[in-house]
Amino acid sequence: MSSHPQLCHSDCDDCPIRHRAVCAHCDSRELEELEEIKYYRSFEAGQTVIWSGDQMSFVGSVVSGIASLTQTMEDGRTQMVGLLLPSDFVGRPGREGAPYDVVATTDLVMCCFRKKPFEELMARTPHIAHRLLEMTLDELDAAREWMLVLGRKTAREKIASLLSIIARRDASLTKRGMSGPMVFDLPLTREAMADYLGLTLETVSRQISALKKDGVIHLEGKRHVTIPDMGRLMEEAGDDTDGGFLV
Amino acid sequence: MSSHPQLCHSDCDDCPIRHRAVCAHCDSRELEELEEIKYYRSFEAGQTVIWSGDQMSFVGSVVSGIASLTQTMEDGRTQMVGLLLPSDFVGRPGREGAPYDVVATTDLVMCCFRKKPFEELMARTPHIAHRLLEMTLDELDAAREWMLVLGRKTAREKIASLLSIIARRDASLTKRGMSGPMVFDLPLTREAMADYLGLTLETVSRQISALKKDGVIHLEGKRHVTIPDMGRLMEEAGDDTDGGFLV
DNA sequence: CGAGCAGTTGATTATTGTCAAGGACCGTGG
DNA sequence: CCACGGTCCTTGACAATAATCAACTGCTCG
Numbered sequence: 001m002s003s004h005p006q007l008c009h010s011d012c013d014d015c016p017i018r019h020r021a022v023c024a025h026c027d028s029r030e031l032e033e034l035e036e037i038k039y040y041r042s043f044e045a046g047q048t049v050i051w052s053g054d055q056m057s058f059v060g061s062v063v064s065g066i067a068s069l070t071q072t073m074e075d076g077r078t079q080m081v082g083l084l085l086p087s088d089f090v091g092r093p094g095r096e097g098a099p100y101d102v103v104a105t106t107d108l109v110m111c112c113f114r115k116k117p118f119e120e121l122m123a124r125t126p127h128i129a130h131r132l133l134e135m136t137l138d139e140l141d142a143a144r145e146w147m148l149v150l151g152r153k154t155a156r157e158k159i160a161s162l163l164s165i166i167a168r169r170d171a172s173l174t175k176r177g178m179s180g181p182m183v184f185d186l187p188l189t190r191e192a193m194a195d196y197l198g199l200t201l202e203t204v205s206r207q208i209s210a211l212k213k214d215g216v217i218h219l220e221g222k223r224h225v226t227i228p229d230m231g232r233l234m235e236e237a238g239d240d241t242d243g244g245f246l247v
Numbered sequence: 248m249s250s251h252p253q254l255c256h257s258d259c260d261d262c263p264i265r266h267r268a269v270c271a272h273c274d275s276r277e278l279e280e281l282e283e284i285k286y287y288r289s290f291e292a293g294q295t296v297i298w299s300g301d302q303m304s305f306v307g308s309v310v311s312g313i314a315s316l317t318q319t320m321e322d323g324r325t326q327m328v329g330l331l332l333p334s335d336f337v338g339r340p341g342r343e344g345a346p347y348d349v350v351a352t353t354d355l356v357m358c359c360f361r362k363k364p365f366e367e368l369m370a371r372t373p374h375i376a377h378r379l380l381e382m383t384l385d386e387l388d389a390a391r392e393w394m395l396v397l398g399r400k401t402a403r404e405k406i407a408s409l410l411s412i413i414a415r416r417d418a419s420l421t422k423r424g425m426s427g428p429m430v431f432d433l434p435l436t437r438e439a440m441a442d443y444l445g446l447t448l449e450t451v452s453r454q455i456s457a458l459k460k461d462g463v464i465h466l467e468g469k470r471h472v473t474i475p476d477m478g479r480l481m482e483e484a485g486d487d488t489d490g491g492f493l494v
Numbered sequence: 495c496g497a498g499c500a501g502t503t504g505a506t507t508a509t510t511g512t513c514a515a516g517g518a519c520c521g522t523g524g
Numbered sequence: 525c526c527a528c529g530g531t532c533c534t535t536g537a538c539a540a541t542a543a544t545c546a547a548c549t550g551c552t553c554g
Contacts, residue, residue, distance in 0.1 A: 071395045073485055079398040081391035092384050099388060126373045133380045137339050140383060141346060143390040144328035148318045150397035151326040151445025155510070190533060198398025200511055205534055222518090222533065238320055402542065437501060450542055452502055469501065 010035070015111070020087035021061040022135065025127050037117040043067075043104035050090070050102040058112040059091030065108035066187050069100040070195065080196040082139070085169060089135055093119045106187055150198045153238055158197040159207040160237035163217065167227055178230055186223040211236070257282070262358070267334035268308040269382065272374050284364040290314075290351035297337070297349040305359040306338030312355035313434050316347040317442065327443040329386070332416060336382055340366045353434050397445045400485055405444040406454040407484035410464065414474055425477055433470045458483070 012018060012031045023034055040063070043049055049067060050056060062084050069082035081100060084090060090102060090110070122128045149161050170184040171177060186193075190208075194201040211217050216236055218226040227233050259265060259278045270281060287310070290296055296314060297303060309331050316329035328347060331337060337349060337357070369375045396408050417431040418424060433440075437455075441448040458464050463483055465473040474480050 069391070071391065073395070073399065074487065075485075077399045079395040081394045094381065095384070100391070123373075126370075126376065129373065129376055129380060133376060133383060134341065136380060136383045136387060137342070140387050140390060143387060143394065144316070144318065144347070147328045147390065147393060147397055148320070148326040150394060152320065152324040189531095201533080202512080202535085203510060206510095209534075238322075240321065447543055448501080449503085449544080452500095453542095456502075 015063070017061060017063055017087040017111075021111075022089050022128065022131055023061075024131055026125075030121075030125060030128075033121055034113065037114045037121070039112055041110050041112055043108040043110070045104055045106050045108075047104045047108075048101060049104055049108070049110070050098045052098055052101045054098050055096060056091055056098050056115060058115050059089070059093060059118055060110045060112035062086050062088050062090065063109040063111050066105040067108055067110075068103050068105050068192065068196075070103060071100055078195050079198060080192065081143070083196065086173070088139075089132065091115070093122055093132070105192060155197075155199055155203050155207050156210065156236065157238045158199060159193070159204065159211060160216070160233055161239070162193060162197060163211075163225065163227070164230070164233050164237050164239065167225075167230065167233070182227045182230060184225055186225055262310070264308060264310055264334040264358075268358075269336050269375065269378055270308075271378055273372075277368075277372060277375075280368055281360065284361045284368070286359055288357050288359055290355040290357070292351055292353050292355075294351045294355075295348060296351055296355070296357070297345045299345055299348045301345050302343060303338055303345050303362060305362050306336070306340060306365055307357045307359035309333050309335050309337065310356040310358050313352040314355055314357075315350050315352045315439065315443075317350060318347055325442050326445060327439065328390070330443065333420070335386075336379065338362070340369055340379070352439060402444075402446055402450050402454050403457065403483065404485045405446060406440070406451065406458060407463070407480055408486070409440060409444060410458075410472065410474070411477070411480050411484050411486065414472075414477065414480070429474045429477060431472055433472055 012023065012035060015021075018024070023031065026034065038060075043065075052071070064086055067084040067088075067090070068080050069084065070078050070080050072078045083105075084102075091098075093115070122132070149158055153161060166186065167182045167184060168178070171182060176182075188196070190201045190204045193199075194204045197204065199207075208217075208219070212219050215228070216232055218228065220226075259270065259282060262268075265271070270278065273281065285307075290312075299318070311333055314331040314335075314337070315327050316331065317325050317327050319325045330352075331349075338345075340362070369379070396405055400408060413433065414429045414431060415425070418429060423429075435443070437448045437451045440446075441451045444451065455464075455466070459466050462475070463479055465475065467473075
């Protein structure tokens with residue numbers, strides 16, 4: 001109840017994700033069309049944005065905060081299958097039902113477009129479809145990167161991989177670059193990390209303690225992380241550290 | 248050396264994947280354009296089609312046979328991140344390098360388009376881009392399904408999941424439907440299955456033996472599988488067996 | 495026939511999960 | 525103010541699952 005939903009954005013020109021979201025290449029005429037079918041919605045941490053199986057009446061972009069896509073088995077085992085950060089797109093034009101639960105991991109603001117009109121606009125505007133294809137290909141790459149993490153990495157490597165991804169995303173968001181020590185707050189609970197990595201929360205906790213003991217990371221409190229040497233972390237993650245930096 | 252590469256296809260009208268591939272919705276004029284930039288290539292089982300990191304000069308569709316996308320870590324651990332069946336698309340218009348190795352798992356025929364001209368055609372032909380988006384979204388769904396398998400399922404469930412997917416794909420290809428016992432040949436070695444499932448080949452072998460002992464599957468030789476009760480297999484896979492059949 | 499490959503099976507070890515107890519922090523209400 | 529309950533996290537003891545190492549079978553091909 002502490003956060004007061006802010007539904008007062010309205011101008012795409014001021015939008016923090018203007019240049020990265022699905023609308024990135026839209027001209028001002030197209031933005032006007034989008035403004036007519038868009039609306040903002042806020043969610044508190046923990047709220048479910050979309051239930052798996054539900055009809056979807058909108059598609060949209062994450063403006064601020066973090067959402068997760070999760071799949072759940074009958075017996076309760078759950079696996080996170082996507083982490084949605086600002087500018088990421090939610091929903092599939094041309095599809096009816098939602099295949100996964102979408103949950104607000106932190107407080108969340110979404111820019112929603114009514115689905116039907118958006119689909120029509122997309123049909124008339126090839127470069128929106130093109131941008132969406134581009135973003136979907138990126139998501140597919142990210143998903144495949146995670147398949148390697150899930151299938152072949154050890155618990156320690158999994159944690160290091162997650163930390164390195166969060167660190168890089170944070171760096172690209174705050175434009176602080178990747179030289180020198182990196183500092184950020186973990187946006188996920190231990191349990192959410194476990195669901196992302198296919199581990200138990202106990203194992204997550206143990207491996208974080210181990211990385212801390214070995215000086216790979218520093219912790220203040222439970223969430224505030226400092227990474228003194230990014231190269232070291234990437235070695236721990238089992239990633240290629242030499243050669244060009246991955247974006 | 249036993250299979251003699253057949254490079255004699257040329258007419259899209261007779262193409263076995265005509266209605267499912269990226270060209271599914273093309274009219275005859277567009278097909279003519281495609282015919283001009285296309286060529287067929289054959290690969291033997293085990294050959295590498297594209298090396299990770301290489302420049303890609305073509306994109307294309309699997310016509311017959313099976314290819315796999317794999318990622319490899321420096322120390323040799325490998326994870327399969329995609330299984331490409333007839334009609335599946337290879338390559339990413341708009342991107343330079345290949346992010347994964349593409350390997351022919353069986354003898355393979357590909358319908359290749361020269362990349363540049365294909366990209367130009369795509370820019371002029373929105374519905375090709377649209378079809379590609381549709382196929383990419385399907386791949387993304389499949390990848391996320393696998394993330395659940397990799398992250399949360401037991402070895403036995405993983406094997407059952409793989410068998411049920413192969414069985415369903417085979418059924419949709421041969422149009423034999425899913426009622427009654429299903430019969431097919433495994434197109435993968437134990438090692439390839441292990442790479443797909445994030446297991447060792449020994450564990451794959453043991454779990455297949457266990458499923459056979461328990462009557463969930465029958466085996467003739469090492470590759471010929473009969474599934475007497477598909478519902479039983481899907482229970483073993485931990486999948487929702489009630490409710491609508493997943494496509 | 496022997497080499498080589500794909501697969502199976504056994505013995506043992508290692509990693510991670512499970513179960514259990516307890517600590518740190520936070521807001522609430524007496 | 526402090527006790528209470530709740531959530532999130534940590535740590536320990538133990539168990540289970542899958543990996544590793546190793547031997548061996550059966551088949552195919554030259």
